[in-house]
Amino acid sequence: MKITVVGTGYVGLVVGACLAETGNDVICADVDQGKVDGLKKNVLPIYEPGLEEYVERNQAAGRLVFTTDVPSAIRDAEVIFIAVGTPPDEDGSADLKHVLAVADSIGKHAAREVVVVTKSTVPVGTAEKVAAAIRPHATVPFHMSSNPEFLKEGAALDDFMKPDRVVVGVETEFARERMAELYAPFVRTGKPIIFMDIPSAEMTKYAANAMLATRISFMNEIANLCEKVGANVDLVRKGIGSDSRIGPAFLFPGPGYGGSCFPKDVKALVRTSEERGAPMGVLKAVEDANEKQKHRLFQKITEVFGGQLKGRRIALWGLAFKANTDDMRESPALVLIEELLTAGATVVAHDPAAMHETRRRIGDAIGYAKTSYEAAQGADAMVVVTDWNEYRFPDFARLKSVLKQPVVVDGRNLYDPTKMESLGFTYRSIGRGRA
Incomplete structure (x- = not known):
């Protein structure tokens, strides 16, 4: 399948390399000339175990191409992944200007029926905004899809190649069939592709990260209390983690969570909840606890x-x-x-x-x-x-x-x-x- 990934940051690079690894023809496009020049020489802008080998191998095989010519990359693609950054605005909401700029380019340059996939972490309703940006310029049919990533930094290749599940939001049968075909090699062991409506897929990503961030902040506060009462958080962690309703993951205390996902996604979800009149007090407390930690x-x-x-x-x-x-x-x-x-x-x-x-x-x-x-x-x-x-x-x-x-x-x-x-x-x- 002919795939285009717009954006060669952490998510875009992993997606492009892994899809090329399974035999697809992948073009990764980015407006950053320096980054693209480096990638053509197998010099990666990020550190991720095993990713450099994937990039080098698939470039050598001709399945993975890097370019700054975004219109050309879009023109003949069957599936286009939007994987550009969505940095937080000053109010905590996700900044969609880069996502919508790609959408505008897709509308102007797509030359065949195409599935447009939001891969960046974006708020509920973003797919509608992307479609609205494409529609005035479109000369070919396009189908929206939301396919949130669940990649842990440091284990991203395994997470993509052997996923627990693949979440896909679609609104047409054409998009469902294309995405099912694309992800079939990754779910041969029986892990599910979970198809749903697009708003639910967009929400699933935020809900998952918010839940994990909540567990981390909760355990950090339990650890701080353990110090005051003379308890050992390691034993407490084992005691509650053995409960099948809770499980052992994300229960290790530390100096607070960071990275590209949890802080940004918690802020964005808090902001969305406030805008829609359903404020999430629990998540606001999670955010505050993490800053203190x-x-x-x-x-x-x-x-x-x-x-x-x-x-x-x-x-x-x-x-x-x-x-x-x-x-x-x-x-x-x-x-x-x-x-x-x-x-x-x-x-x-x-x-x-x-x-x-x-x-x-x-x-x-x-x-x-x-x-x-x-x-x-x-x-x-x-x-x-x-x-x-x-x-x-x-x-x-x-x-x-x-x-x-x-x-x-x-x-x-x-x-x-x-x-x-x-x-x-x-x-x-x-x-x-x-x-």
């Missing part, structure tokens, strides 16, 4: 040093909002860095993938180390911000020897508190002991 690590560091951070050197292990990505959007590390610098501390950080992106955002406001131990060298404290695998089993003797003071603040609960104290560390974690 992002200050938790700084509070713990401050408590250890009695509020005296001026002149202290603090090592951060991890910068990305989660492991296996270089995504710094809404990362708790950015909040922590700002607070530490404001308090007069110096910061040296290590991250396997996100240091380049961090430097792009904040420049040389902090130091960047080639290794985790180099970051810890001479530091008054080491803080675990991101749960990269390489931080899970460090050489504690070596870590203690390079630190100026044996202080570890563990924002991901990677280490055993009893062991850390027996090794002579001053140790703080989330929800497992001292407040």
Whole structure:
């Protein structure tokens, strides 16, 4: 099938590469000349395990093409995925200007009957706006579809190639048949393609992310309460996660959620609910709880040093909002860095993938180390911000020897508190002991 994906950000690039991997002819179009030039050389603008190999292999096979000529990419496509950014406006609503610009181009340049798919995360009613933008210019039949993505950064290829489910909103049989054919290779093991109306598909994406964000904020608040009452959040997590009505996923406490999806989608859903006269108090509380949680690590560091951070050197292990990505959007590390610098501390950080992106955002406001131990060298404290695998089993003797003071603040609960104290560390974690 001839597929065009407009937008080569995180979602568009994964979609294009995975659809090419199953034999489709895919054109990925983007107006960013520098990004496209890099992609043609297999230089990716994002870090995602395995994606570079997919891009390289499918470009070599001729199934995946990158271009800045959006009209040409649109002209002969059978299915067009709109995967451009939808950044939040100042009021929290999703900014659809890029989505609607693509729609306008589709109307002007599509030359065959086509299915137009909103793949970007967009509010309910966006497909109608896209259709309205296409319609005045259209010379061929077009069919709208909503196909929200459920890709976890760091595991996106597996999520696309072996999905739990594929959600597709359609309004015509033509669109249903095309989308069923396109996704057939990905659901051969019996996982469902769930067809529904378009507004329900648009809502499903927001509802899923909002539910997961709610679980995270809930467990963070439970962890904070555990510290006050002397409970261990790890045991509480296991106790409630074994309940089949709850399950174990997304129950790990930490420094707050970040990334490209949860913060933006919660804000957008809150905004939509207010606009439609059905305000969602629970989600507003989720958002507020997450913002408070992002200050938790700084509070713990401050408590250890009695509020005296001026002149202290603090090592951060991890910068990305989660492991296996270089995504710094809404990362708790950015909040922590700002607070530490404001308090007069110096910061040296290590991250396997996100240091380049961090430097792009904040420049040389902090130091960047080639290794985790180099970051810890001479530091008054080491803080675990991101749960990269390489931080899970460090050489504690070596870590203690390079630190100026044996202080570890563990924002991901990677280490055993009893062991850390027996090794002579001053140790703080989330929800497992001292407040």
